Amino acid sequence: MNALKDKIALITGGTSGMGAATAKRFHEEGATVIVTGSSKASVEAARKAMPYVEAIASDAGDSKAAKTLVDHIKEKYGHLNILFVNAGIAKVAPLSAADEAHFDELFRVNVRGPYFLLKYAVPAMTDGGSIILTSSMGALKGMPGLSVYSATKAALRSFGLTLAAELASRRIRVNTITPGPINTPIAGKMGLSPEQIAGFGQMVANGPLGRPGEPEEIAAAALYYASDESKFTTGTELRVDGGISAV
Numbered sequence: 001m002n003a004l005k006d007k008i009a010l011i012t013g014g015t016s017g018m019g020a021a022t023a024k025r026f027h028e029e030g031a032t033v034i035v036t037g038s039s040k041a042s043v044e045a046a047r048k049a050m051p052y053v054e055a056i057a058s059d060a061g062d063s064k065a066a067k068t069l070v071d072h073i074k075e076k077y078g079h080l081n082i083l084f085v086n087a088g089i090a091k092v093a094p095l096s097a098a099d100e101a102h103f104d105e106l107f108r109v110n111v112r113g114p115y116f117l118l119k120y121a122v123p124a125m126t127d128g129g130s131i132i133l134t135s136s137m138g139a140l141k142g143m144p145g146l147s148v149y150s151a152t153k154a155a156l157r158s159f160g161l162t163l164a165a166e167l168a169s170r171r172i173r174v175n176t177i178t179p180g181p182i183n184t185p186i187a188g189k190m191g192l193s194p195e196q197i198a199g200f201g202q203m204v205a206n207g208p209l210g211r212p213g214e215p216e217e218i219a220a221a222a223l224y225y226a227s228d229e230s231k232f233t234t235g236t237e238l239r240v241d242g243g244i245s246a247v
């Protein structure tokens, strides 16, 4: 229960789903945990549900907010050991229906904001720290309606490789978690049609393990990457997808 003793961890998108499960797990392992969410209401709810974390409203797509967030952490905690870049949105639109607003919003929240958070947070990280990025199975497998979302997640996967190379001199490890379908509130926020819901349900049922993953199963992967258990591991990807992308 002490794998992250004395570590300071920032989890973006830690108010809900897999980020919240990871916040709980990191806390149980001894870390001081800061989480972010998009709205005052979700952050307030997270504070109530997880009184042991510091929950902050900080728009994941806003680079200025990223800088403010890092300045706050430096001032209050001095440094950061673990950065889990996890906040994200998912929206479905086939090429024929996707418009520029759809493209821009997904890239703003899932790529642009996270990139500048990485830029501002890395100088605040200790040598030997751990960065974890949340990608998606969509970066590995073509799925109708997810062209823009999947491209954003492919970008994160690519950042994971380049930054592992750039930050190796400081022994900062950078690894990517690639979730398959995980049982979180995100599905209810995607604006899916009943046909799309049925299609995803079928994909999950037909997968090797025949069920969706649970947020705690992502938290376990994040703990592995955050802790010394993975201290010889950088530039890798852990697919937590019940085998769907492979089999």
Ligand SMILES: NC(=O)c1ccc[n+]([C@@H]2O[C@H](COP(=O)([O-])OP(=O)(O)OC[C@H]3O[C@@H](n4cnc5c(N)ncnc54)[C@H](OP(=O)(O)O)[C@@H]3O)[C@@H](O)[C@H]2O)c1
Binding pocket: 012, 013, 014, 015, 016, 017, 018, 019, 036, 037, 038, 039, 042, 043, 058, 059, 060, 061, 086, 087, 088, 089, 090, 109, 134, 135, 136, 137, 178, 179, 180, 181, 182, 183, 184, 185, 186, 187, 189
């Ligand atoms: N669940 C899946 O099947 C699945 C599969 C592959 C990848 N993923 C990825 O996993 C990550 C976590 O998703 P989840 O499934 O745990 O979904 P979730 O329960 O909806 O959680 C998403 C988190 O991101 C935060 N967030 C969204 N937009 C934000 C913004 N503009 N600024 C700040 N925070 C923002 C949310 O905060 P608020 O609640 O405050 O809005 C929430 O904490 C996402 O990057 C998602 O793309 C999920």
